């Protein structure tokens with residue numbers, strides 16, 4: 043869809059915001075050269091090697107992925123560590139692909155006409171057959187998401203989208219496939235998001251689940267926490283994802299819920315999957331492993347390799363949780 047391309051171009055244009063405070067961006071290249079082992083110096087636990095992973099490399103973000111220049115600022119991490127963080131503002135629309143499609147138009151549409159749905163137990167192609175079989179899949183005859191002509195009931199206006207994409211779904215929009223469009227966002231613009239991520243990851247005392255945004259992709263969108271599947275299905279709606287595992291909501295714009303191999307860097311180490319994001323603690327996130335049992339992953343699906351240092355592997359999309367948990371400290375409210 044060409045509209046997305048236009049909006050991306052608009053986001054790129056905001057680079058010239060004249061931010062006179064952005065004096066620290068050159069620090070990137072210096073820290074890259076000097077930080078590969080600094081993390082472990084703060085760490086007294088026996089597994090300090092797991093954190094010797096180097097610093098965030100803001101140069102990995104794709105051209106156009108950031109709406110502003112990256113700046114640095116003092117920050118206090120969740121474990122009390124005072125350090126330096128990057129302030130990273132993602133553009134809010136993925137530069138590496140066009141968003142959508144989301145919902146199929148009819149119950150005879152093929153998988154190309156729609157995106158995907160995942161609910162914690164499976165990933166489903168959002169084709170016409172999926173819509174036709176909802177009552178059977180979820181064991182509830184109240185599912186009826188198409189009319190007598192086989193047309194799928196889809197949110198068709200910004201107002202319907204807003205009324206359906208919230209916890210208390212308007213009853214008139216039950217049995218609708220919910221999809222948003224870039225043009226329905228406020229002012230028709232992508233929603234930028236600024237996150238604070240430690241320049242160098244610092245281990246936490248214990249691994250922790252994250253609240254709020256889990257990270258940012260290299261192509262410019264936030265990785266959101268789990269989609270509220272129970273509320274979505276409880277309202278007889280499907281909050282459709284596109285084939286890259288993201289969708290719109292009226293407030294956060296486009297955001298990611300499932301890692302399916304989009305937004306990846308080109309270079310991949312032997313036996314690895316490609317990196318596609320940074321987690322909020324500053325560690326890299328790679329795509330899911332085909333066989334997670336083949337690697338000795340920790341409780342957060344992370345491990346240290348010679349080529350890539352410590353990094354997480356994303357969960358498979360069906361789990362509806364991109365990053366299992368974080369071993370590093372984060373900035374409280376840093377996912378603002």
Ligand SMILES: [Zn+2]
Nearest residue numbers: 266269291299
């Ligand atoms: Zn969402």
Ligand SMILES: [Zn+2]
Nearest residue numbers: 314328345355
């Ligand atoms: Zn790995």
